[in-house]
C-alpha cells in the first residue's frame with residue numbers, strides 16, 4: 385500500500401512510545417458466517433435475528449463477512465495494516481454447541497488455525513471468550529438470569545484455554561456485559577430480546593460471576609497470562625447544574641459503569657445503587673462468597689468507548705418520575721456532531737473517562753479494546769472509500785488517548801473497531817464501522833482511507 389496523504393484534513397499529531405500496542409478488533413457472530421458448519425449450533429443471535437422486526441432489513445449473520453472461509457486472507461489483510469495485535473472472539477456455540485457437555489473439536493480447530501495463522505504473520509492474538517453469542521440451548525435453560533450459566537461459562541472458558549493457552553497470552557472473558565444484560569434482558573433490543581428489568585439485574589450478577597469463575601480457573605491452570613474483561617464505558621454528566629440532573633447522572637453512571645467496576649475492583653456493588661434498587665423492590669441475587677469470586681484480581685481492563693452522555697432527571701413534560709414511579713433518567717446528547725448511529729462525537733469525554741478510571745480504579749492497566757465510528761460510506765468504482773469523517777474520528781480519539789496518558793493514565797494499547805464492515809447487531813449491515821470496506825455481494829475487502837491513515841500512524845509511532 386502506498387503512503388496515504390489525506391488532502392484537506394487537519395488531523396491532530398499523536399505521539400506514543402514504541403511499546404504502545406496497536407490493533408484491530410472484530411467479533412465472531414459479526415464476521416464469521418458459516419453458522420451451521422462443523423457442528424456449530426444456533427446462538428441467541430441466530431434465533432433473535434429471525435424475529436420479524438428485530439434487526440433492520442431482516443439481516444442475520446448466516447454469511448456475514450464469510451470470515452470462517454476466508455480467514456487466511458483476512459489474517460494477511462491484518463498483517464498488511466502493520467498492527468501488533470488482533471482482538472477476536474470465540475463463538476461458544478462452535479466450541480460447545482449447546483453450552484454444556486463435551487467439546488466440539490471441529491469448531492475449536494478453527495480458532496487453533498486462526499491462532500497459528502496470526503502468529504505466523506507476526507500478529508499477537510487477543511482472545512475475547514464471550515462477545516454475545518450465547519448458545520441457544522443455554523438461553524432455553526434460562527440464559528444469563530440463570531445462575532448456572534456462570535458455571536457453564538467457566539467450563540467453556542477452560543475448553544478454549546486448554547487448547548490455546550500455550551500460544552495466546554491475553555485472555556479477556558466478557559465483552560460489554562452491560563449490553564448482554566441491559567439490551568438483552570431489559571430493553572430487549574438485542575438478543576435474546578427479553579424485557580424484564582429484574583432478569584437483567586440477575587444477568588449482570590451472573591455475567592460478573594462467570595467472569596470471576598473463569599478467571600480463577602484459567603489462572604489456576606498455570607502459565608504466564610494476562611487476564612481481563614472489556615466494559616463499554618462513557619461519561620455521564622448532568623445536562624444542567626441542578627440537583628435533579630446531578631441525581632440522574634449519578635444513577636446513569638452507577639448503572640452503566642460502577643455496578644461493573646466496583647464489584648470487579650472493590651468487591652462490592654455501589655451502595656447508592658443498591659439503595660436505589662431496594663427502593664424499587666429489586667436487588668442483585670448475591671450469594672455468600674460471590675463478591676470474592678467476582679473481585680478476583682485481573683491484569684487489564686479493556687475499555688470500549690464510543691461517546692459521552694449528559695443526563696436529565698426530568699422528561700420532556702417536566703416530570704421527575706416515570707409511569708412506574710421510578711426517577712427519570714433521560715439521555716440528552718451533548719454537542720451537535722453525530723455519527724451515522726446518531727452517536728455524539730465527544731473525544732474530550734474520552735480523555736475525561738480515562739483519567740477518571742485511573743483516579744477511581746488505580747493500579748489497573750487500561751487498553752482501548754474498541755473505538756471507532758459508523759458513517760454513510762460511498763465507495764468509488766474500485767471499492768475505495770475516502771472516509772474523511774472516520775479518519776478524523778479515529779485521529780481525534782487517538783489524540784484523546786494520548787492526552788489521558790499525559791495526565792497519568794496507564795493506557796497500553798488501542799484497537800480500532802472494526803477491521804471490517806460487519807453485522808452491526810440490531811442495525812444489520814446498514815451501519816459500517818470497518819476501516820476496511822466489505823462489498824457483501826462479492827466479499828471483496830478494500831482498505832478505506834482510515835485504514836491507510838491508521839497503518840501510517842502506527843509506522844510513524846514505531847520508528848520514533
Ligand code: FCB
Nearest residue numbers: 411559560616801808817
Ligand atoms: C460495541 C460492540 C461491538 C460493535 C460496536 C459498534 O458495543 O462491542 O460488537 O457492535 O459496539
